[in-house]
Amino acid sequence: MQDTERNRDLIHLRPSSDDEIDLGELVRKLINEWQSILLITLFGAVAGVSIALSLPKQYRIEAVFSRPSMTQIAPFLSQTLIPLDRQQIVGELLKNLQSRSLLEQALQQTDNFVDHQGTPLSDPQRVSKITNLAMALQIAPAAYDFLPDSGNNNAEFDQISISTLSADPASTKAWLAALLDLAEQQTMDDLVADIEGQQTIELQKLSQQMLALTNTASANQQRAIEQLTNALAIAKSLDITTPRAGSTSDTIVDYNKGSVILMAELAALKNQQPTLQDVIVGYQQDSRGNLVPTVLSPQMLQGQLAALQQLNLDLTAASLLDHRVQIQVPAQAEKPNRTLIAVAATVLAGFLGLFVALIQIAIRKAD
Structure with missing residues (x-):
């Protein structure tokens, strides 16, 4: 009985013939x-x-350059103040190529901060242009289509591509060339500043060590002068003019040497330069774990100081980029794909037309 009533309650949920969709009619x-x-x-x-x-039309403006040769960066590699290798120098160059301040300088140098009417851009417009160009600039290992994709082309050829899309190839080529020159110069200036900064630090350290040696030697000399002066005063008070029996070794200040010898030694000591002695600059552990002092002689210290003072980087032949690098502008535009845009717009419009037609049919049916 209950099943019969439940069937009667659910019979209205069964689809009727009016709910069926006739595809042919549609x-x-x-x-x-x-x-x-x-x-x-x-x-x-x-x-x-x-x-x-x-x-x-947007063209891909591209420049491909190799990492500098050992000859080009020899002045940076030959110095010993800061350990540098070729890959580190290239890394600094790539950082500067992505510097927005250098990009701004490049745009400023090539008069690219004006609109199509030649009106100077406002500060917000300048910032937007710099930001957009920085985001569009692509720096990556140069691609070689004839090689299998091993993911190690950069290690084999070590060539770098810098490129960007632009609707104005002439102006883009100009500021890209300026950016390359600015990045190269900035990288070299940064390296020189780091080396000169380390040179200043090392000079200060060596100068302080040399000053400590000189002060110690002066103090020792002054102490010896005082000892001779005291011995001479005693010899004069005892009226000892020549050495007498019972005098000690010549290396010991003794009034028994007599005033004549003591006066000669005192005059010679006052006229001579203080004698510099070896200085301990640190300690190292030997194979047994014992601390062994590292001794620096005054001659070695003076040699290092003179070498640092005479250090001069000759950058006349140094460079990071081959100035024969050409910025290429292709004959064919990369974007936009006009055919694809037109076909996509037509297809989307067709679907929109079908959708509108279905809505109209539904409205008529409801009426």
Whole structure:
């Protein structure tokens, strides 16, 4: 009995013949709406073609350069103040190529901070332009299509590509060339500043060590002078002029030497330069774990100080980029793909037309 009542309650949920979709009828109704579908499709196609034709052509401006040769960076590699290798120098160059301040300088040098009418850009416009160009600039290992994709082309050829898309190839080529020159010069200036800074630090350290040696030697000399002066005073007070029996070794200050010898030694000591002695600059552990002092002689210290003072980087032949690098502008534009834009706009417009037609059919059916 309960099952019969439940069936009666659920019988109204069964689909009726009115809920079935007749695909044939739907297709016929869509065909009847061919005019609106065609009109929307044609409008979308015309709009897509117009947009495709209005978009400016964009060319990929590219420069490919190799890492500098050992000869080009020899002045940086020959100095011993800061350990440098070729890859480190290239890394500093790549950092500067992505510097927004250098990009701004390059744009400023090539007069690229004006609009199409020649009016100078405002500060917000300048910032936006710099930001957009920095984001569009691509720096990557140069691609070689004839090689298998081993992921190690950079290690084999060590060539770098810097490129960007632009609708104005001439101006882009100009500021890209300026950016390369600025990045090269900035990298060399940074390296020189680091080396000169380390040179100053080392000179200060050696100067302080030399000053400590000189002060110690002066103090020892002064102490010896005082000892001779005291011995001479005693010898004079005892009226000892010549050495007498019982005098000690010549290396010991003794009034028994007599005033004549003591006066001669005192005069010679006052006229001579203080004698510099070896200095301990640190300690190292030997194979047994014992601390062994590292001794620096005054002659070695003076030699290092003179070598640092005479250090002079000759950068006349130094360079980081081959100045024969050409910035290439292709004959064919990379973007936009006008055919693809037009076809995509037409297809989307066709789907929109079908959707509008279905809505119209649904409205008529509801009425």
